[in-house]
Amino acid sequence: MVSKNKTQIKNEIQSLLHETFGYKTFRGEQEEIISSVIEGLDTFVLMPTGAGKSLCFQIPALYLEGTAIVVSPLISLMSNQVNALKQNGVKAEFINSSLDYNEYREIEEAALAGELDLLYITPEGFQGGRVRNLIDDIDLSFFAIDEAHCVSNWGHDFRDDYLLLGQIKKSYPDLPIIALTATADFRVREDIVKSLKLSSPKVFISSFERKNITYKIEAKNSVQKQIDQVLALHKNECGIIYCQTRKKVDELSKSLKKKGHTVIAYHAGLTPEARNKAQSRFERKDNIIVVATIAFGMGIDKPNVRFVCHNGLPKNIESYYQETGRAGRDGEPSFAYMFYGMDDFIVSKGFIDRSEMNENYKKISLEKLHSMLELCEMNICRNKYVLNYFGEEAGDQCGHCDICNQEVKSFDVTVYAQKALSAIYHLNSRFGANHIIDVLLGSKNQKLEKFGHHRLSVYGLGKDLSKQDWNVIIRGLLLNDYINYSNPEYRTLGLTAKAREILKGESTFSITKKLGQTKKKKSVSIQVSDEDYDTELFSVLKEKRYAMAKDKGVPPFVIFSDKTLKDLSVKKPKSHDEFLDVYGIGKSKCEKYADTFLSLIGEHSA
Ligand code: ADP
Ligand code: ZN
Numbered sequence: 001m002v003s004k005n006k007t008q009i010k011n012e013i014q015s016l017l018h019e020t021f022g023y024k025t026f027r028g029e030q031e032e033i034i035s036s037v038i039e040g041l042d043t044f045v046l047m048p049t050g051a052g053k054s055l056c057f058q059i060p061a062l063y064l065e066g067t068a069i070v071v072s073p074l075i076s077l078m079s080n081q082v083n084a085l086k087q088n089g090v091k092a093e094f095i096n097s098s099l100d101y102n103e104y105r106e107i108e109e110a111a112l113a114g115e116l117d118l119l120y121i122t123p124e125g126f127q128g129g130r131v132r133n134l135i136d137d138i139d140l141s142f143f144a145i146d147e148a149h150c151v152s153n154w155g156h157d158f159r160d161d162y163l164l165l166g167q168i169k170k171s172y173p174d175l176p177i178i179a180l181t182a183t184a185d186f187r188v189r190e191d192i193v194k195s196l197k198l199s200s201p202k203v204f205i206s207s208f209e210r211k212n213i214t215y216k217i218e219a220k221n222s223v224q225k226q227i228d229q230v231l232a233l234h235k236n237e238c239g240i241i242y243c244q245t246r247k248k249v250d251e252l253s254k255s256l257k258k259k260g261h262t263v264i265a266y267h268a269g270l271t272p273e274a275r276n277k278a279q280s281r282f283e284r285k286d287n288i289i290v291v292a293t294i295a296f297g298m299g300i301d302k303p304n305v306r307f308v309c310h311n312g313l314p315k316n317i318e319s320y321y322q323e324t325g326r327a328g329r330d331g332e333p334s335f336a337y338m339f340y341g342m343d344d345f346i347v348s349k350g351f352i353d354r355s356e357m358n359e360n361y362k363k364i365s366l367e368k369l370h371s372m373l374e375l376c377e378m379n380i381c382r383n384k385y386v387l388n389y390f391g392e393e394a395g396d397q398c399g400h401c402d403i404c405n406q407e408v409k410s411f412d413v414t415v416y417a418q419k420a421l422s423a424i425y426h427l428n429s430r431f432g433a434n435h436i437i438d439v440l441l442g443s444k445n446q447k448l449e450k451f452g453h454h455r456l457s458v459y460g461l462g463k464d465l466s467k468q469d470w471n472v473i474i475r476g477l478l479l480n481d482y483i484n485y486s487n488p489e490y491r492t493l494g495l496t497a498k499a500r501e502i503l504k505g506e507s508t509f510s511i512t513k514k515l516g517q518t519k520k521k522k523s524v525s526i527q528v529s530d531e532d533y534d535t536e537l538f539s540v541l542k543e544k545r546y547a548m549a550k551d552k553g554v555p556p557f558v559i560f561s562d563k564t565l566k567d568l569s570v571k572k573p574k575s576h577d578e579f580l581d582v583y584g585i586g587k588s589k590c591e592k593y594a595d596t597f598l599s600l601i602g603e604h605s606a
Pocket of ligand 1: 023024025026027030047048049050051052053055303329330331561
């Protein structure tokens with residue numbers, strides 16, 4: 001091959017993006033990642049869900065000569081990706097256990113004839129045998145390892161077969177490998193590089209912020225009404241509502257069905273067949289809501305889930321991030337709601353206390369649960385809190401959460417903070433939260449008397465708040481670095497230099513939880529911005545898409561994404577050229593669908 005200069009490569013991959021995929025610009029570091037693979041470098045990509053990892057290997061596969069082998073763990077993900085590629089006119093196939101003998105042979109022949117740009121396989125392919133022989137016999141361009149965290153024991157998703165992928169470097173030392181994952185954990189990252197034997201890989205790490213998701217967290221008041229409000233904002237859209245228990249799943253799904261919503265109930269108590277059926281119904285149908293326990297979600301790849309709603313407190317930030325992350329995989333505006341209450345906290349704490357875990361593990365689980373509550377109660381940008389929790393730096397304002405959008409009332413509790421700080425000061429940083437709170441509440445606890453703490457000036461100074469409220473204040477002070485653990489082992493609390501700002505009244509301190517709250521809090525209004533598109537036309541196009549998908553036996557999004565339908569309802573193209581200008585429409589989709597959709601749009605606009 002004649003070597004090309006960087007500008008030529010740049011132009012060519014740009015036109016592949018436009019003509020094949022129908023997109024105008026690369027997102028984030030996609031372009032650099034694609035160039036890295038094209039240059040023949042091992043490449044490691046860490047990007048959150050929905051950020052666009054697939055294009056990072058699909059475009060090099062089109063650009064380079066030979067077939068790219070894509071390793072992917074789940075048959076359903078694989079077949080969706082391959083179907084979507086075929087819609088774009090890309091020569092891609094997959095090999096897995098779902099194929100019959102003839103299908104398998106045809107694909108084998110196409111691969112041997114060098115006709116494929118991409119061949120998707122499962123990791124078992126490297127066990128030897130037919131798939132392995134095939135790979136050895138075709139001209140390859142590179143290997144892409146999707147969901148690469150599956151090689152790691154540290155990950156949540158370890159798969160034995162992924163360990164076989166260590167062979168790739170040995171057998172094909174000259175071909176680059178691109179490994180992609182959305183799992184941020186540092187140890188997982190190290191494992192991936194080691195197990196796949198990547199040689200000085202070029203590493204691309206994106207922020208974990210899911211920019212297209214708007215986060216909203218509210219205390220529960222009348223949760224049924226709060227959920228109704230969410231559903232009213234998301235008419236004719238897909239969503240997942242997570243409940244803590246099977247019982248709640250059953251109750252809520254029944255009541256929503258009665259109200260006329262299309263609902264699937266899902267929990268671990270269903271038979272495997274019923275679960276599979278529910279999953280595939282969810283994947284294939286538009287406008288459907290799943291009410292589920294957290295058993296639901298693994299392997300769900302539906303891109304147009306527009307909202308995830310937690311009816312109750314998730315058990316930790318990791319789960320919260322993962323579960324809310326099932327919204328908006330297509331990168332479109334999506335929402336994550338949570339309604340939490342102290343009762344959830346108590347239920348989860350009960351689970352932990354009664355579980356078989358060892359004491360240390362229980363302690364960690366409980367701390368994680370506390371962090372979850374902290375996220376709800378602190379007046380801190382939700383994204384900042386979550387990103388910091390995962391060790392990522394973040395600005396003070398993300399601009400897409402209820403705190404940043406000033407939808408959450410906050411309460412100035414500086415006076416209480418001063419009381420707590422002054423108690424800690426008087427206790428010489430030698431006592432933990434419980435003792436400090438006992439002093440503030442004026443408890444008759446013998447331990448207090450033993451230390452003479454009932455004689456302190458701060459004794460009984462905080463009787464107007466409950467123990468729980470004082471816990472909120474103290475956690476808030478910890479989180480904002482006004483206090484820290486003076487002795488981490490005993491969890492004794494001491495003041496930091498910053499505490500002075502509050503004690504002197506130079507800084508104020510506020511939280512989102514209303515203290516001493518007896519009356520029910522009014523629900524904070526939730527607003528979804530109304531985009532400017534013809535919603536009627538959108539529904540018409542959606543129906544057509546559904547009918548076509550059904551005919552072809554593929555999920556609707558394989559034909560067009562929601563964003564494409566929206567863009568069609570805004571631009572209302574009249575010609576093939578105008579059709580090509582729509583988001584997500586490349587040459588191939590234009591040829592396949594322009595006539596059908598142009599005439600629908602014409603009829604509607606007439
Ligand atoms: P990930 O694998 O990172 O979860 P995907 O590769 O599935 O994400 O991409 C998410 C969505 O974003 C897909 O619908 C994809 O077609 C779309 N997408 C990816 N890159 C771009 C881009 N540069 N411009 C517009 N849409 C894009
Ligand atoms: Zn924010």
